[in-house]
Each structure stands twice: as structure tokens, then as C-alpha cells.
Amino acid sequence: MIQQLSVFLENKPGTLLEVTKMLAEKEIDLRALSLADTKDFGILRIIADNNETALKALQDAGFIVSITPVIAVAMKDAPGGLSSVVEVLSKNEINIEYLYAFISRKKGSAYVVFRVENNELAETVLSEAGFSLVDEKNIME
Numbered sequence: 001m002i003q004q005l006s007v008f009l010e011n012k013p014g015t016l017l018e019v020t021k022m023l024a025e026k027e028i029d030l031r032a033l034s035l036a037d038t039k040d041f042g043i044l045r046i047i048a049d050n051n052e053t054a055l056k057a058l059q060d061a062g063f064i065v066s067i068t069p070v071i072a073v074a075m076k077d078a079p080g081g082l083s084s085v086v087e088v089l090s091k092n093e094i095n096i097e098y099l100y101a102f103i104s105r106k107k108g109s110a111y112v113v114f115r116v117e118n119n120e121l122a123e124t125v126l127s128e129a130g131f132s133l134v135d136e137k138n139i140m141e
Contacts (some may be wrong), residue, residue: 001069001119002136003051007044008064011037019044022061025116028054031139032113034100039104040055045100047139070115071122072134077110085112088129094122113138 002104009015016035023030035041051067058065075130077082082101087089089096094116101112111134116122 001123002047002072002113002134002139004068004070004113004115005046005048005051005054006066006068007046007058009042009044011034011040015042016044017043019063022055022057026053026057028057032100032102032111034098034113036098039073047136051136054063058112066071067106068115069119070113071119071126072111072112072113072139074109074132074134074138081110082112084120085126087114088125088131089114089122091124096120096126 007019009019020030028047031049032047034045036045039120046054052096053067055067073085075085088097096115098116099112099114101110103110114122
């Protein structure tokens with residue numbers, strides 16, 4: 001399992017710039033992120049190279065931030081890579097609340113981050129199916 005920061009942002013010009021600039025000034029490397037929005041607000045989901053420093057910086061800047069445990073899985077960076085992971089979760093009736101993917105620094109590999117109902121069960125069935133789970137150290141490689 002890895003920790004993800006969820007930052008609640010007002011949906012207006014400049015808000016995302018404020019967050020990304022502040023994190024850059026703190027020399028925080030964003031390894032993965034996703035932004036989902038509605039008319040009035042957005043949720044920026046971040047996995048950073050130093051979540052503790054990022055959390056403190058965001059809170060000190062007045063942002064509402066929560067920490068969410070998620071799972072990350074290594075998959076082939078090829079057509080069908082994501083489908084094969086989702087198939088294992090589906091066959092085991094594990095609901096996916098959301099996901100986002102990013103390419104790893106290792107050629108031919110990609111990572112997908114899942115928020116599911118039951119992290120432990122998802123980790124077990126994915127490991128049994130031969131998928132490699134990714135921890136925070138792996139994401140930084």
C-alpha cells in the first residue's frame with residue numbers, strides 16, 4: 001500500500017499553479033497525479049517523493065488535504081496491460097472507486113494506482129495472479 005495526498009482545490013484560474021509552484025519551491029517531486037473536477041472544486045491526487053513534506057507544506061499554505069491509502073501495481077506498458085489488471089479485480093468482485101496510471105522510469109513498464117473497497121484483498125488477488133505490487137520506494141525509481 002502507498003499513501004496518496006488528496007488536495008481539495010477551488011475550481012478557479014491559478015489555484016493549480018499555486019499548488020504546483022509551492023511544491024516545486026519545496027523541491028517536492030510529483031511522481032503521479034490526477035485531477036478531477038466539478039463546477040466548483042477539484043480534487044488533486046498526488047503521490048510525491050516526500051509525502052510528509054508535501055502534506056505539511058500544503059496544510060501550512062491553507063489547503064485541505066487528506067491522506068488515502070491506495071495500491072499501485074506494475075503492469076506491462078502495452079495494449080491490454082491495464083485490462084489484465086482490471087480483469088483480476090473484477091473476477092474477484094473488487095470495486096474500483098478510481099484509478100490513474102503513469103509510465104515508470106523502467107522501459108516497458110507502467111504503474112496504475114487504484115482506490116478500491118478493500119486494499120488488502122486487492123493486493124492478495126493481484127499478487128496471486130502474478131502482478132507486482134509497487135511501494136513508495138519503487139515509484140521513486
